[in-house]
Amino acid sequence: MAASIDYQIEKYQFIEVNEPDHLSRQWAEVLEQCRQAKAGSEARLYLALQHVDYVTSFELPFRLQLIRAPQIIDLLRSELTLNRKPVTISDNRYGCVYTLKSDLSSIPDAFRYQFSNRIRRIASEGLTTGPFQQIAKQVKAPRQRLKLALEAGLQVTALDGLFWFGMQRIAADVSTLRKSGMRISTTEVEASDTLTGTTRRVPAYKRVE
Template sequence: MTEQIDYQIEKYRFTEANEPSRLTKQWDDVLSECRESKAGAEERLRIALLNVDYVTSFELPFRLLLVRTPQLIAGIRNELELSQKNVIFNGKRFGCVWSVKTDLNDVPDNYQYRLSTRIRRISPTTHTAEPFLQIAKEIKLPAERLKRALLSGLDVTALDALFWFGIQRIAAEVSRLRKAGMRIATDEAWVFENLTGTTRRVPVYRYVS
């Protein structure tokens, strides 16, 4: 793929049910700094870890539009000497909290997240947002959404999967589909999104019939 895909984010609201106003302000400041400096993925993560009291493994991809969060954390955790605590997301999903602080006793054990968006997907030759939105309406499970999209002939970028299917680690889901017998090709696409104001290459996947 050589054409650039632009994600024009007209509404992007990622919230946690019991988030203190202090954390909300910290995240607002982090995003402002990231946009101003056009920070890359690792630098966005570093800015968040240094300026937010604690971050969760669930929120990082959505807050900072990261597509390889585990690898980024692994590369930075020794540098910042991160503390870690195991927690639960949306009543059923296990994950963790990271912080540069050593005492995590006051960090919550449970989180309820919600994402509300309105995003235009603009590309000269590939799909608009509509087919992704339709699949999200028809199918509940993220992995099944991805499977339907690929079988329908859609090229699915890591940001497509994040925005419309709720998939934070598309490579892991693609690996499972491949083990189940699906032939899936991997490429890269140039993307721009106005939440962080950056242009970069991200993985894109398509079904090979």
């Protein structure tokens, strides 16, 4: 299994379809600050909560490459007074909005997102992007994508799940697959990416034969 993986991000666009211009500018400024500071996960989320009018639970992992967004939110509650509003994502998914603002009346009740990227996944054995792209084209359901990848013998990191399978909480889907009888090992790999400019340890999963 790969001990380290480098994600070279050539294109990365995640946006709400009805996103106001001022919100897009706020996100662009936050992401630039994160890149310049090479901010860690907690620092990236702190910057977003401080400088973006409101953020949704659905977008945080994708916008900020957060693997454990709910846990980091809980950590920051002692420092920030967060208000919360339930919302609908893509017509049928529950989510919520976090904001420092006390007036929630102007925040929409529903959100729909678009995500497109072009990423090169480079591990010790070389360029390893292709298998993940192929699986993403075969099926739409995130957990089914993960199942196919593991059955194919791939090592799947939390960032692979985020980038190609649309998975915000890969650990929960791994747990479900384990309960169905699939034996899956867990380890950590060192992952770097050119979007955040950081290197960190991330969970990685592989099927045990």
